[in-house]
Amino acid sequence: MCGIAGLFLKDAKLEPDLGSMLAGMLSPLNDRGPDSAGFAVYGAETPGHVKFTLRLSSTTDLDELLKELRDSVGSPLTHRLQGTHVVLSIPAEQASPARRVLAGFDGVAIVGGGRRMEIFKEVGRPDDVSRQFGLGRMSGTHAIGHTRMATESAVTTNGAHPFTTGDDQCLVHNGSLSNHCAVRRELVKKGLSFQTENDTEVAAGFITAKLHEGGSLQQAMEACLDALDGFYTFVIGTEGGFGVLRDPIACKPAVVAETDRLVAFGTEYRALVDLPGIASAKVWEPAPATVYRWELH
Amino acid sequence: MLTVDLARGSVRELNAALHRLGPDSNETRWRVLNPRGQHAIAVGLEQPVLVEIDGHVGYYCAGMNKLATVVVDGNAGQGVAENMMSGKVWVKGDASQAAGATGRGGLLVVDGNASARCGISMKGIDIVVKGSVGHLSAFMAQAGNLVVLQDAGEALGDSIYEAQLYVRGKVQSLGADCVEKPIEDQHKRELGQLLEAAGINGGVDIGEFRRYGSARKLYHFHVDNVGQY
Numbered sequence: 395m396c397g398i399a400g401l402f403l404k405d406a407k408l409e410p411d412l413g414s415m416l417a418g419m420l421s422p423l424n425d426r427g428p429d430s431a432g433f434a435v436y437g438a439e440t441p442g443h444v445k446f447t448l449r450l451s452s453t454t455d456l457d458e459l460l461k462e463l464r465d466s467v468g469s470p471l472t473h474r475l476q477g478t479h480v481v482l483s484i485p486a487e488q489a490s491p492a493r494r495v496l497a498g499f500d501g502v503a504i505v506g507g508g509r510r511m512e513i514f515k516e517v518g519r520p521d522d523v524s525r526q527f528g529l530g531r532m533s534g535t536h537a538i539g540h541t542r543m544a545t546e547s548a549v550t551t552n553g554a555h556p557f558t559t560g561d562d563q564c565l566v567h568n569g570s571l572s573n574h575c576a577v578r579r580e581l582v583k584k585g586l587s588f589q590t591e592n593d594t595e596v597a598a599g600f601i602t603a604k605l606h607e608g609g610s611l612q613q614a615m616e617a618c619l620d621a622l623d624g625f626y627t628f629v630i631g632t633e634g635g636f637g638v639l640r641d642p643i644a645c646k647p648a649v650v651a652e653t654d655r656l657v658a659f660g661t662e663y664r665a666l667v668d669l670p671g672i673a674s675a676k677v678w679e680p681a682p683a684t685v686y687r688w689e690l691h
Numbered sequence: 692m693l694t695v696d697l698a699r700g701s702v703r704e705l706n707a708a709l710h711r712l713g714p715d716s717n718e719t720r721w722r723v724l725n726p727r728g729q730h731a732i733a734v735g736l737e738q739p740v741l742v743e744i745d746g747h748v749g750y751y752c753a754g755m756n757k758l759a760t761v762v763v764d765g766n767a768g769q770g771v772a773e774n775m776m777s778g779k780v781w782v783k784g785d786a787s788q789a790a791g792a793t794g795r796g797g798l799l800v801v802d803g804n805a806s807a808r809c810g811i812s813m814k815g816i817d818i819v820v821k822g823s824v825g826h827l828s829a830f831m832a833q834a835g836n837l838v839v840l841q842d843a844g845e846a847l848g849d850s851i852y853e854a855q856l857y858v859r860g861k862v863q864s865l866g867a868d869c870v871e872k873p874i875e876d877q878h879k880r881e882l883g884q885l886l887e888a889a890g891i892n893g894g895v896d897i898g899e900f901r902r903y904g905s906a907r908k909l910y911h912f913h914v915d916n917v918g919q920y
Contacts, residue, residue, distance in 0.1 A: 422728075548911065586735060644807050644825070647769060663728035663747050663816060677747070677766055679806050682826065 395543035396568040397423025397520075398648075400629045400636050400659035401669075402688050403537040408655060408670070413532030415669060417524040420539045422552040422664040424520045427541025430554035432515025434564045434631045437534035438511045444489045444561070447512045449551065453502030456480065459499055466530040467492050477515050477527040478504060503589070508562030510534075510633055515554035534551055535690065538631045538659075540566035542583075546574070557593070557598035562633035567594040568661055569644045571627030577621060597622060601630070615639045615685045629659055632689045635689035644682035652676040657688050693718055698725040708758075712738045712862055728768065733761050736778070753780045756797060764782055772799045775816055788825070791818045794835065800889045807844065810837045813854055819889035829856050830866065838885050840895065848903050852910075856903040859895070868909040874902045 399419035403409055416433060450456060456473075463471060463482075471484040471492075484492050491508075496502050506513035514527040520541040524530065529539075540555035547553050556564035571577075574593035581599045582588070588595055600621060604614035615630065615637060625645035630637040638659060640648055651658045653671040660666045663677065680686050695705050701911065705723065712718060723744040726732055730749035731739070733742045736759035744752070747765035756807035757776040758806075766784035775794040782790075785803035792808070794816025801809075804822035808830060815834045831836050832854035842860035849866020865871075874882075879897050886895055909916060 443854070643827075644788070649787075662749060663766070664749060667727040667747075672775075678785070 395401045395426045397541040398537040398629050399427035399473040399665045402657040405655035410533045410613040412534045414530040415539045418668050419665040420520045423541045429549045430517045431520035431540045432554045433539035433558045434513045435532045435534045435537045436510045443483050444486045446507040447505040449503045454501035486521045505556045506558040511562045515672040538629050545570050552590045553592045559598045559601045565598045566629050568627045570625035638686040640682050648653045648680050651677045692720040693723045696724040702729050791816050851905045857900045859899045868906050870906040872902045872904050
């Protein structure tokens with residue numbers, strides 16, 4: 395099971411409605427993934443700045459964290475509370491020191507980072523998670539979301555999707571990987587660390603490692619076909635769009651709809667039925683073992 | 692003609708109403724509006740009624756169909772007409788995976804493409820796809836006919852028993868124990884009848900089709916075949 399929804403807007407007039415459209419797409423997928431949900435939204439950037447989406451433990455003191463960040467980064471930073479997450483905006487040149495502070499601060503998890511991407515994920519019914527984070531009020535150019543029915547690891551916030559694979563990049567997954575322990579061991583030898591026993595986190599780590607080795611996203615996705623054993627439909631969010639990859643057997647369902655105004659991905663057609671122009675959209679299934687990419691021009 | 696709007700009622704109510712029909716019912720024509728990709732629409736019908744669905748349907752539409760004619764004016768999700776016993780299912784758009792899976796009889800017509808595993812484990816159903824079919828179509832097919840007017844994906848007819856496969860376009864690859872066979876006059880006649888039943892009258896040259904079926908080497912375990920399993 396699990397459900398995926400992805401939405402890429404070609405028509406800028408739709409951007410204010412991005413969040414509400416994605417929330418509407420995730421809603422019919424509640425039953426495919428009732429235990430947790432998450433989404434990545436690519437909204438406006440602040441020139442010269444990067445943002446980190448953080449999740450704090452219940453005992454973590456946000457004021458103390460902000461004070462420590464200001465002390466060590468030494469420049470103005472802004473933050474926004476959104477549900478259980480905090481979105482932090484800091485000058486781009488301070489990203490590395492800020493990341494060190496965040497990594498060393500007890501009870502802080504970096505959910506994602508980049509110029510435009512914000513990631514929110516939690517345990518609970520997807521509709522509740524959407525409401526809790528105010529997804530319906532968010533705007534942007536594109537977004538991907540996931541509803542999870544856990545099979546390979548525990549139902550925890552860390553085990554919810556998306557998983558970040560680098561700045562402005564993240565992965566959601568429908569399926570299950572059968573060789574994730576072996577792949578994880580190889581990646582750990584290369585110096586990667588993992589927070590969960592989750593199979594998708596391994597796929598995200600695999601893609602991250604390929605990108606660090608200098609490969610393009612296209613090459614990293616193609617490498618998944620050889621390295622990963624199991625079932626997967628992946629949707630990968632990037633700063634400019636998203637990519638789709640299905641395993642060679644195409645075990646997990648996938649539907650794409652395209653109109654002049656948008657491209658939408660859904661695990662089922664039900665996720666797409668309320669999108670504008672859907673009645674006349676081109677609706678098709680991505681082929682197995684084929685990398686698809688949609689990017690802003 | 693009875694019209695059921697699924698924006699106002701549930702699929703369960705629609706199916707219950709269709710299941711209540713007796714053999715002498717005069718309510719033989721039904722129109723279904725706003726299917727919106729919902730699953731299991733018009734499943735388990737047992738009377739010779741016509742159900743026309745106006746839009747895309749989700750999984751298992753017209754599954755287990757007996758006698759009825761179900762027309763989908765749109766695309767169909769996974770497993771359309773799965774385990775059909777008799778009657779006719781006509782998808783005017785594309786069909787997703789496992790169209791006509793395990794079907795025992797009747798006719799499934801897909802005007803567009805059918806994706807992976809079309810006719811998997813078919814047991815007597817006739818399937819006519821006017822576009823192409825995806826990989827592993829007719830996997831373990833036991834009886835019936837699969838006619839494809841365009842191309843077939845990888846591993847067509849893998850581990851096939853006695854179904855007949857006719858493909859007019861390219862076959863990406865044949866599965867284990869599936870081989871090309873000559874088309875005799877009897878096959879041409881049957882193929883012509885299938886095309887006609889699918890509403891294709893002329894415009895398609897039967898001579899362009901190639902026939903595939905079982906080499907019958909995997910019926911019984913043989914140690915020489917161990918590599919094929």
